[in-house]
Amino acid sequence: MAAIQDYRRLLSQLDDLFTQAIDTHRSEMECKRGCSQCCHEDPAIAHVEADAMAEGIASLPSERRAALTQLVTAALPADGTPPPKCVALGVDGACQIYEIRPMVCRTWGLVKFYSKGWGGLRIPMYSRTCWLNFKGRPMRKTEGDGLISFDVDTWDAALHAIDVQNAEERGREATTQLTKTLQVAATLAGILGVERA
Ligand code: SF4
Numbered sequence: 001m002a003a004i005q006d007y008r009r010l011l012s013q014l015d016d017l018f019t020q021a022i023d024t025h026r027s028e029m030e031c032k033r034g035c036s037q038c039c040h041e042d043p044a045i046a047h048v049e050a051d052a053m054a055e056g057i058a059s060l061p062s063e064r065r066a067a068l069t070q071l072v073t074a075a076l077p078a079d080g081t082p083p084p085k086c087v088a089l090g091v092d093g094a095c096q097i098y099e100i101r102p103m104v105c106r107t108w109g110l111v112k113f114y115s116k117g118w119g120g121l122r123i124p125m126y127s128r129t130c131w132l133n134f135k136g137r138p139m140r141k142t143e144g145d146g147l148i149s150f151d152v153d154t155w156d157a158a159l160h161a162i163d164v165q166n167a168e169e170r171g172r173e174a175t176t177q178l179t180k181t182l183q184v185a186a187t188l189a190g191i192l193g194v195e196r197a
Pocket residue numbers: 038039040041043086087088089090094095096097098101102105184
């Protein structure tokens with residue numbers, strides 16, 4: 001599917017942006033393997049991301065799929081409540097679907113700003129998703145201070161265009177705006193055939 005390829009290209013561009021941010025702002029960013037500060041919630045994702053996740057999991061070696069199934073089974077609350085942390089977070093504090101994690105997981109820790117939101121004001125939100133990064137910087141300024149930053153509106157628009165293309169390719173109704181209505185926990189449970197105990 002062409003849309004899935006476009007989605008993977010978008011992720012790769014995002015990874016490049018993150019690497020650039022880390023290289024430039026290392027002294028102000030705590031992001032590293034084993035830090036799971038960002039993973040204490042169940043991330044919301046778009047449909048194309050769920051489809052890409054299904055493809056990614058299908059291509060994992062069977063031992064890895066089995067371990068992931070075990071992890072998700074244990075992490076899903078039996079009472080149907082949302083999990084207190086992401087079901088893909090391993091006991092070692094590392095993401096167990098790292099190479100197929102969704103877009104939102106690749107933006108945690110970056111300085112974010114909304115180029116279209118709030119009347120078109122460019123308002124950076126320092127450490128919006130992680131209080132460990134950019135400590136001591138003011139939460140809001142009207143310009144980006146030259147920081148490598150993530151424009152939420154621009155990236156979301158690109159993801160939405162791909163989501164629409166993906167829906168068309170699959171004969172599904174496309175959404176009129178990007179609605180990340182799926183959750184990683186339910187998506188993984190569905191892909192792996194896990195049922196709540
Ligand atoms: S998918 Fe991975 S990176 Fe994203 S919240 Fe879950 S464990 Fe963390």
